[in-house]
Amino acid sequence: MDFTLALTHFCETHGPRSILCTQVLPLECGRCLPPSPALHPQSSTESLRTHVHDPDDASHSIPSLRRHDTNTTLPTDFSRASTTVDSDPESVSIERHPYFKAFHADSSPFRYGRGQSDAYRHTNTAPVLRSREFVCLGTDRATQERSPGSSHEPKSASASSSLDALLSPHTHTHADDCHDHTLTYLTSKSPESPLTYATLRNSVVRTLSCELLPRGMSDGPFCFGDSTTGYTIAHSFRLSDPKARGRRRTYAFVALAGTDASRAFKACPLIWDAFANLAKSIEAMATRKQEDARRQQEEQEATKGKRNYSSASSFLTKRQVEPDGTPRRAGHTTPRSLSEIVGDDHIFAILHQYFVALLKCLGDRFGGLPLADNRSIYHILAAEQAFAIQTPLPANTASVKADVASHVDKFLTCTKTISFDRNHGPIQHKCPQQHRIIVDGLVGNALCLSVQDLATDFDQHTVTCVLQCAGNRRHTMRTRIKEVLGVDWNDAALMNCVFEGPRLRDVLIAAGVRVSASQHGQVGPQHVQFASYGSKTQEDDWYGASIPFARAMDNEMDVILAIKMNGEALAHRHGFPVRSIVPGVLGARSVKWLDRITVSDQESPCFYQQRDYKILPPEVSDKQTADAFWSKLPSMLEMPVNACVASPASHSIVRRSDSGMVEVQGYAVPQGHQGPVTRVEVSADEGKTWVDAQLDDGGEKASKWSWVLWTVQVPMEKGCGHRIFARATDAGGNTQRKAQSTWNLRGVAYNGYEAAFDLTVL
Structure with a gap:
């Protein structure tokens, strides 16, 4: 994990500068690693097994850039936020780590004043964005040590391992060669390590000032370097800006890839593709911002009349300010932050998230600490509309290109080859030993259950059922009738599997659910809400759904909290370590990565319960018309024959x-x-x-x-x-x-x- 990613800019005042760079903090652990060298590009010489992963503190959520705190926690009091780099009690606090910078009360995160550009801000008060990921690391160096430059394919956590191994009675212990770490991804203005700073500085200057693209190309990818100074993988692009000199500003994404030439060149296609799509998305945002500004200006001129300014130069008139009030200096062009150019205050937090995802993928594929077995990250980054929703796009498979015949060749859908996977946000990686499910609301006593509690304290129930997306066969409606909104599913957006876990009814009874509350003049339970807070979704800050309380309490409805699928532990992409399973209804109600169960008199307030998954009448032909119908229509539940x-x-x-x-x-x-x-x-x-x-x-x-x-x-x-x-x-x-x-x-x-x-x- 010795790649370093950066966004750079050619400032008209200060020249080539780094706006932000993202790295992984080095681990200091005597059990598995010697003291880590400073973060700088080099080829990795060790590989460590990764067993489980967990983005602690809901790290995939976009941090608010207006808060003066870098912790991102769940929206409840059970976040269990970790503040250490290593799980060992004697490990260094992350706030004391030399790479950590705290927010200052007078700092405005990545929002620079008029007199300063993207590349320049008081260095000591620059804000920091960080994300954490829980990993269980084992040494086993005798069999896993490799030479520099060799390819590395880490073994991901096996979904076929027995659940008993994952849910052993000693929930906080691991194998002799395995112990816990919290890896931290840090985004700051520039690296703290002098060596890494110098390497990045040289790469930035060469990228923005020296390297030339083929004739006729203003944007594009390139690579340079050698085995002594290291290799740089870059993609330059320009943003249109009427207030810039030449009406364009030059930016570049830069990746420091170390001194291993073979690994650097193998990583080029992945990094170039990711950088190119990010650049296209930023360019589209800047274009939309300019169009919006032009429309607003035209509306103001139409309303108030166009102001006439003297055509005389400021040299003759000694004018000290621009017409909009900006101070004017000789040779001065108006500096603007990238967030101003694209019209999004969260742009840097979004870039932080994408850089983290790309670092995970690079570590998994090309060496360093293997951090994730989610191989869809690359496809998430390569999605055309990457910035349309301000979060990593969900990984959805079994679209119109899926082979329906091979998908239904067996009665039970094979766990290893399931092609159907529907997500509204990034795939989450949770630690089963640390994960807890809260049961609250209209209950006698709220519960905080571990996955082990679900597996051992309740009778286990097995149900064979189809999980089906509400939009199954949407492609047929789109092509045979007329255009619709949604993922272009063909006829294979479903799977038939055996799920195992405790009945939801038994869990609610253990929580003392108030079945007869309404008989005593109190509000009675009407709905059971499911919530997953681990990541931001396409349309909301979390994912939630609900089902009728009567269905949850009916043994014949077979609603369970699944911890196994086809006899094996759930795969990460299918909700590991626990998800709700509601047979017979649309799959959107079977919530993955379940964090909370709430008994309530109201449906889930989540966007996907209130403003999606409802059958709109035929006269509703666009989003604007639909706004008047969402609150009037019932939520979808059972799927048709x-x-x-x-x-x-x-x-x-x-x-x-x-x-x-x-x-x-x-x-x-x-x-x-x-x-x-x-x-x-x-x-x-x-x-x-x-x-x-x-x-x-x-x-x-x-x-x-x-x-x-x-x-x-x-x-x-x-x-x-x-x-x-x-x-x-x-x-x-x-x-x-x-x-x-x-x-x-x-x-x-x-x-x-x-x-x-x-x-x-x-």
């Missing part, structure tokens, strides 16, 4: 058998709690005749919540433009009745029986 064709896929070429038959395969799911699916009918002649399909209900593994897989042979005529219809019927008598569902703006709950189209039959 549905049947989908996995093979043949739409737009494909199909070959008939000698008897003129075509084999059709797919899956079907019941409506809510009214399963299982009892019948699937298929038609290849526009619904004139229907053929019953053969069902595979999973045998002993089946439940009323699971899907069925089906197959059937149907006759088809040669030609183009053929369609295949498939309709399911469940035990409750629910069936699909329309070829295409009623359109809604969010594209949710689609269950039209037109399942494959535009087929060419040979």
Whole structure:
């Protein structure tokens, strides 16, 4: 983890300067590492096993740049914030670490005055942004030591390891070669280490003043350096600014990659791609800011009339200020902070988050301390609209490009190859020994439960069920009816798995839930809220959902707090160490990385419960119109009965058998709690005749919540433009009745029986 990332700027007053740089604080631990050298670029010579990870203090949340405190904690009193670099009680306090700078009461984080540029501020009062991550590190040097320059592929925490190992009675002990650390990512104006400062300074000067891009290119990537001074990976870009000399300002992202040439060049594509997308996003923000400013100016001129200024120069008139009141000096151009140019006070906190994510990915792929087994970080950074939501974009898989046939080839979705993964924020990494779930609200006694408590103090219950995104088949609604808003899911945004954990009902009873509170004139429980505070989401500062209290307390509804999935501990991307599982309803109510359960008379106030996942009427055609409907419509709960064709896929070429038959395969799911699916009918002649399909209900593994897989042979005529219809019927008598569902703006709950189209039959 010896990469250093920086954002740099060619200041018109002070020349090439570093605006901010992000590093990982060196670990000082006698058990696993010798005293760490100063942070400077070099090739890593050791690798350490990473078992579990946890972004402590909700470190993925964007720190408020108006607060004079660098701690970012959960919005409750159970944050358990750590203030040490090492878990050893004798380790150095992070506030005493030489790389730590505290906020000063008179400092305004990254908001510079008119007389100062991005690159210049009183160094001693510059603010610091930091994030922490819990890691359990083991030495085992005999087998893991490697030579400089060798590639490194750290082994991530195995999801197949037994839960007993994760939830041992000694919750705060580890193996002999494993102990805890809190790694800290620090973002400051410049490195404290003189050597790293000098290296970065030289790289910045060469990047912004010496290196030339190919003719005709003003922005772009390049790399330079040698094995003595180290290698620099950079991407320069320019921002349009009417107040700058030449109406443009020059910036560059810089990565110090150490002296190992092989590793530096292998890292180039990843870093260049990440830097390029960040630069594009910043440029787009600056452009929007200018357009907004121009519109405001035009509106003011239309309202108040355009002011006329003398065309005489300031040299002749001795004017001391600009028309807008800015002091004017000889040769002076108006300095502006990057936050002013892009119109976002949080831009530096956002950049800190992305730099942290990129450092994790670099450490995982190219050596140093392996920090995360989340291999989707690179794709998060490479997303086109990286800055549209001011947080790392969520990792969503099983989109329109997913292979539906391979996704449903087995009754139970394989844990190792699950292609469906829906997230509204970054994937969280929590330590199972330290994680706690709070149970509060309308209960007799609030609980604070560990994962071990859930595994040992309550009866374990197993449920086989489908977890399905509300937008499953959204691509069909978008392409067959008209455009909708949302992730472009095809027919594979679901999975069928076995989940295990205590019933939610048992946990609430243990908390003394006030079932009869309303009989005593008090407010009775109506809803059970789930909350995850570990990261900022696309539309809110946290993620939350709720279900009716009656459903939570009904044994027949099988609502559990899952700690296992298909017999193994949950994977990080599926909610490790604990998530809620609410069978029969949209997957958005099965909250991952569960932190809190609240019994309440109100639904969850989270954005995703109040202003999303509702079926809007057809007359609502845009976001602005939808605003008047969110509070009037009920939240989605149970998903409709549905049947989908996995093979043949739409737009494909199909070959008939000698008897003129075509084999059709797919899956079907019941409506809510009214399963299982009892019948699937298929038609290849526009619904004139229907053929019953053969069902595979999973045998002993089946439940009323699971899907069925089906197959059937149907006759088809040669030609183009053929369609295949498939309709399911469940035990409750629910069936699909329309070829295409009623359109809604969010594209949710689609269950039209037109399942494959535009087929060419040979």
